Structures are given as C-alpha cells and as structure tokens.
Amino acid sequence: MISQKAKYALRAMFALAEATDDTPLRIADIAEAKAIPRKFLEQILLELKRQGLIVSRRGKMGGYQLLRSADDITFGEVLRVVDGxxxxxxxxxxxxxxxxxxxxxxxxxxxxxxxxxxxxxxxxVLDRTSIAEAIASGQTEAMLDAQ
Structure with a gap:
C-alpha cells in the first residue's frame, strides 16, 4: 500500500503536468484543485524540489512547475522520493x-x-509508467482513490 503522502505527491505531479501553459502553479491552486491539505503539500513540494523533479519560482507570478517532462517522470521515481x-x-x-x-x-x-x-x-510497472501516461489514460484520480 502506498502512503497518503505518496498519493498527494502524485496528485500534485498530475496538477503540474496538466498545466496548459508555462505559468507556474501556486500551492493554494494545487491544494484546492487536488484536495490536498496545504501544509502537507508544502512539505511534499519541497521534497520533490530537492530531488530535482520540480522547480519553484518566487514572486507575484511564482509557483511550481515540473523540471522535466511528465513523460520522463515515473510513478516509481515519485514514490521513492516520498516513501523511500x-x-x-x-x-x-x-x-x-x-x-x-x-x-x-x-x-x-x-x-x-x-x-x-x-x-x-x-x-x-511503476518504473515504466510515467505521469504523462497516467494522465493520458484518464484514470489518475480513480487509481489513487482505489488505494
């Protein structure tokens, strides 16, 4: 079983991957869109940033973005960062x-x-399944909620 923290991390990655333009997403927007407690999300995003999966920008137009393509980030990579x-x-x-x-x-x-x-x-399975593939399948939230 994966942890709740891992589910939240994957949901955050989905939000960042689904962003349609190059505008960074704010923590508040990710938290609201993916039903993640904001304080918990802050910790998760810092871990993902430290491990080189996402990047943050400061300022009025700041927020978080994927550092690499969603095609290049796997479930396994995210789970190892968050759960070990x-x-x-x-x-x-x-x-x-x-x-x-x-x-x-x-x-x-x-x-x-x-x-x-x-x-x-x-x-x-986890190292072959990218964030982009999960989004393309249309089953991202259903997959995590079934856990």
Missing part, C-alpha cells in the same frame, strides 16, 4: 539494501524468493 525504497523486504531494496535481521541464508530464503518476484513486478 519500493522493496517489500530490506534485503530486496536496490537503493537501501540491508540483510534481514532474522535471516540465516538469503540464497535459501523462501520468503525472499517469493517477494523478489513481487518486487520485480512492482518495479517494472
């Missing part, structure tokens, strides 16, 4: 690997073997 590794077990993480404390032998661990398949399938 996608792996269901620490021994399967590609970015934060560490051996499970109670593990005798990773090579013979039945649990690890099954969840390795789950992790690979999950990564495959």
């Amino acid at each position: 590794p996608l792996a269901p077990l620490p021994c399967l993480s590609k970015t934060a690997y560490h051996r499970c404390e109670d593990c005798q032998d990773e090579a013979s661990c039945h649990i690890r073997r099954v969840f390795a398949n789950v992790a690979e399938a999950t990564r495959d």
Whole structure:
C-alpha cells in the first residue's frame, strides 16, 4: 500500500503536468484543485524540489512547475522520493539494501524468493509508467482513490 503522502505527491505531479501553459502553479491552486491539505503539500513540494523533479519560482507570478517532462517522470521515481525504497523486504531494496535481521541464508530464503518476484513486478510497472501516461489514460484520480 502506498502512503497518503505518496498519493498527494502524485496528485500534485498530475496538477503540474496538466498545466496548459508555462505559468507556474501556486500551492493554494494545487491544494484546492487536488484536495490536498496545504501544509502537507508544502512539505511534499519541497521534497520533490530537492530531488530535482520540480522547480519553484518566487514572486507575484511564482509557483511550481515540473523540471522535466511528465513523460520522463515515473510513478516509481515519485514514490521513492516520498516513501523511500519500493522493496517489500530490506534485503530486496536496490537503493537501501540491508540483510534481514532474522535471516540465516538469503540464497535459501523462501520468503525472499517469493517477494523478489513481487518486487520485480512492482518495479517494472511503476518504473515504466510515467505521469504523462497516467494522465493520458484518464484514470489518475480513480487509481489513487482505489488505494
């Protein structure tokens, strides 16, 4: 299951990707359009900015914009920024690997073997699905609300 924070981050990314011109979106506008609590959104946008997914502009015409094309930003990338590794077990993480404390032998661990398949399938879908593809499918909000 993804966190509420991750859902909000994806919704914010959808809002930025759906912007029709080069005008940055204000936090208040994103919060209202995507039903995200403003204070929570501020924290999420700062994380996304620190990780190079979005950019902010100050001033009267300021706000937030995608730093890269929505075609080049995947669900997996956003989820890793907000929630951390996608792996269901620490021994399967590609970015934060560490051996499970109670593990005798990773090579013979039945649990690890099954969840390795789950992790690979999950990564495959999330790392191949861009923000733009989700918007084009017309299922963005429905997908997140079903979680």
